[in-house]
Amino acid sequence: MDEKLKLDFPIDWEEDHYVSRREFFKFVTLASGGLAMGSVVLAVWSQVPRGDRSFERVLIARAGEVPVGGSFEFSYPRPTDLCILIQPEKGKFIGFSRRCTHLSCPVEYQADQHRIYCPCHNGAFSLEDGHVLQGPPARPLPRIKIQVEGDQVFAMGVSLT
Amino acid sequence: MKGHYFRRQQRSAVFVTLILFELVLVLLQLWLFVSALEGSLAGEMRMVVPGAIVSLVCLGVNTYMLVGLGKVDHES
Numbered sequence: 001m002d003e004k005l006k007l008d009f010p011i012d013w014e015e016d017h018y019v020s021r022r023e024f025f026k027f028v029t030l031a032s033g034g035l036a037m038g039s040v041v042l043a044v045w046s047q048v049p050r051g052d053r054s055f056e057r058v059l060i061a062r063a064g065e066v067p068v069g070g071s072f073e074f075s076y077p078r079p080t081d082l083c084i085l086i087q088p089e090k091g092k093f094i095g096f097s098r099r100c101t102h103l104s105c106p107v108e109y110q111a112d113q114h115r116i117y118c119p120c121h122n123g124a125f126s127l128e129d130g131h132v133l134q135g136p137p138a139r140p141l142p143r144i145k146i147q148v149e150g151d152q153v154f155a156m157g158v159s160l161t
Numbered sequence: 162m163k164g165h166y167f168r169r170q171q172r173s174a175v176f177v178t179l180i181l182f183e184l185v186l187v188l189l190q191l192w193l194f195v196s197a198l199e200g201s202l203a204g205e206m207r208m209v210v211p212g213a214i215v216s217l218v219c220l221g222v223n224t225y226m227l228v229g230l231g232k233v234d235h236e237s
Contacts, residue, residue: 021180022230023175024180025179025180025183025226026227027183027228028183029180029183029220029223029224029226029227031187032183032186032187032219032220032223033220033223033224035187035190035191035193035194035216035220036190036213036217036219036220038194039190039193039194039197039209039212039213039216039217040213040216040217041211042194042197042198042201042209042212043197043209043210045201045212046201048208054172062223077208111227117221121166122185135168138202138203138204139203139204150205152219
């Protein structure tokens with residue numbers, strides 16, 4: 001059966017697999033076009049403004065639920081977006097995303113060192129604005145805009161800068 | 162006869178040189194793309210637009226060489 005097939009449809013495999021220099025040149029030019037298009041797409045994407053993003057105002061906690069010098073976990077704006085609310089001193093509330101900007105490990109508040117720490121790869125972020133203090137993360141921690149009204153703490157949006 | 166032989170041999174050398182040059186340009190584009198991607202993921206956007214412009218220039222040179230190669234073949 002196999003032999004008959006070969007006789008009926010003879011294929012010169014060597015010729016079939018032969019790549020001429022011209023074909024190779026065309027292929028490399030095609031690859032060059034792909035890389036150029038990728039670079040252009042990246043350049044266009046980089047021009048998209050990224051800064052503050054406002055979301056629906058959501059009640060995230062009562063002031064009494066957050067210990068002074070401690071933290072409270074919540075989700076914002078989606079249920080899967082884990083965040084951390086910190087009260088470093090009485091009446092001052094700071095919110096950050098809990099996802100480390102390195103590999104998305106959950107970060108934690110270290111009150112004694114006055115910083116936010118990622119235990120996975122020893123990364124640390126500033127408590128003031130979320131900028132990187134040490135470790136592999138390259139981007140600052142997204143900050144959650146917080147508003148306090150009486151006893152209630154609200155999340156207003158996310159700041160990426 | 163002899164002249165024809167040398168012309169043919171020279172064309173082969175030119176072809177190989179062009180392929181090597183094209184490969185160098187593609188590697189440059191690859192390096193630019195990876196650097197720009199790494200930078201942009203780290204929030205560093207300064208290199209992205211110049212990288213894209215240089216990459217487009219490389220594509221232009223590569224396309225010009227491909228078209229030129231076709232012309233050489235037609236002439237010979």
